[in-house]
Amino acid sequence: MKITILGANGRIARIAEQMLLEHDDIELTLFIHRDNELGAAVLDNDHVTVVTGDAKSEADVLPAIEGADAVYANLAGGRDSSEDIIPMAKATVSAMDKAGVKRLIWISSLGIHGEVPGEFGAWNARILGDYLTNYRKAADVIEASDLEYTIIRPAWLTDKDEVDFETTEKGELFRGTEVSRKSVASEVVTLLLNPGEELRASIGLDKPGTEGDRPSWMLSNSTEHLSE
Numbered sequence: 042m043k044i045t046i047l048g049a050n051g052r053i054a055r056i057a058e059q060m061l062l063e064h065d066d067i068e069l070t071l072f073i074h075r076d077n078e079l080g081a082a083v084l085d086n087d088h089v090t091v092v093t094g095d096a097k098s099e100a101d102v103l104p105a106i107e108g109a110d111a112v113y114a115n116l117a118g119g120r121d122s123s124e125d126i127i128p129m130a131k132a133t134v135s136a137m138d139k140a141g142v143k144r145l146i147w148i149s150s151l152g153i154h155g156e157v158p159g160e161f162g163a164w165n166a167r168i169l170g171d172y173l174t175n176y177r178k179a180a181d182v183i184e185a186s187d188l189e190y191t192i193i194r195p196a197w198l199t200d201k202d203e204v205d206f207e208t209t210e211k212g213e214l215f216r217g218t219e220v221s222r223k224s225v226a227s228e229v230v231t232l233l234l235n236p237g238e239e240l241r242a243s244i245g246l247d248k249p250g251t252e253g254d255r256p257s258w259m260l261s262n263s264t265e266h267l268s269e
Contacts, residue, residue, distance in 0.1 A: 044233055045070040045109040045142075047096055047116055047133065050078040053148065053198075054115035056226035058083055061233070072096070072105040097128040102136040111144035111233050112137060123175040130179035134186045144236050145183070145190040146229050151245060153177040153194060157215045160254040180243065191232050191239040196220045196247040197256040209245040217247030219256040224248065 044061065046054055049071035055078075061067050062083070070090045071079065083089055094101030096116050106112055114133055118126035130147075137145060151157055152165045153176050166173060183190050197219045206224040209215060225246055232238055251257065 042066060042111070042234075043068045043070070043109045045072060045106050045112045047072045047102065047105070047112065047114040047129075049073050049091075049115070050075065051115040051117065051148075052200075053222045053225050053229070054113070055079070055083075056223055057113065057115075057229045058089075060226060060230045062086055062088060064234075070105050070109065072102065097125060097132055099132040099135045099139075102132050103139055106136050106140045106142055109140070109142050111146070111236060112142060113146040113229055113233060115148050117148075118172075118175060123172040126175055126179040127182065130182040134182060134188065137188060138186070143189045144233075145188045146232055147180070147183050147190055147192045148225070148229075149180050149192050149194050149243075150176045151194045151196050151215055151247075153180055154211060154243075156194075156209075156211075156213065156245065161218055161252075162215075164255065184241075184243070189236070189240045190242075192243040193225065193228065194243060194245045195225045196245070196251070197258070198222050198225070199256075199258060205248050206246045207249045209247075211243040213245070215245050215247060217249060217251035218253050219251050219258070220246050220248045 048054055050073045068088050070092060072092045076091055076093060092105040116129045152173050157165050180192055183192060196217055199219050199221050201221040203221050204224050204227045206220050
């Protein structure tokens with residue numbers, strides 16, 4: 042199986058890469074803007090090809106996607122440049138259409154559909170602001186395509202070494218406030234290895250039992266935050 046990972050330097054992506062490389066029959070093409078964050082275990086693996094380029098450019102993305110069975114997009118527009126995620130979505134869809142690749146896993150954010158209730162939802166919308174607006178526009182690009190996509194909307198992310206999550210479908214209210222990056226990576230890998238699941242779906246991921254007005258890291262002053 043050939044999988045292309047866009048935004049392969051991302052923290053969730055790097056966990057997923059390690060999980061995928063446990064399978065000897067998987068070949069990874071890792072698309073990155075810079076190559077200084079991938080570890081030697083990945084870079085020196087015979088099953089890995091690294092491609093550099095601009096994720097906003099279809100011309101750069103297309104060569105990385107050609108021949109793939111599936112694409113996992115772990116792309117991110119920063120807090121000050123979140124509008125970049127929209128041209129990234131457009132470039133991804135266009136390149137996949139040209140390459141004839143259908144399966145896409147796309148990482149987005151909780152709250153893009155106004156699905157986070159109560160005080161936590163109000164806080165989340167206030168903190169993220171235009172970030173949510175732009176990530177919603179990018180998700181709209183994906184959903185308007187004819188791709189076999191799954192959009193994943195994680196809660197606020199932690200670095201806990203655990204796989205513990207529940208999912209909600211689009212139209213359902215979000216429940217928890219946080220989830221581990223390892224949990225998100227695990228779900229990404231499951232969907233890549235089972236390409237018929239959650240087709241043309243948008244799913245929320247959170248850790249059960251983390252309901253509240255804020256993620257727990259806000260109370261403990263840890264460094265865990267919302268970031269790919």
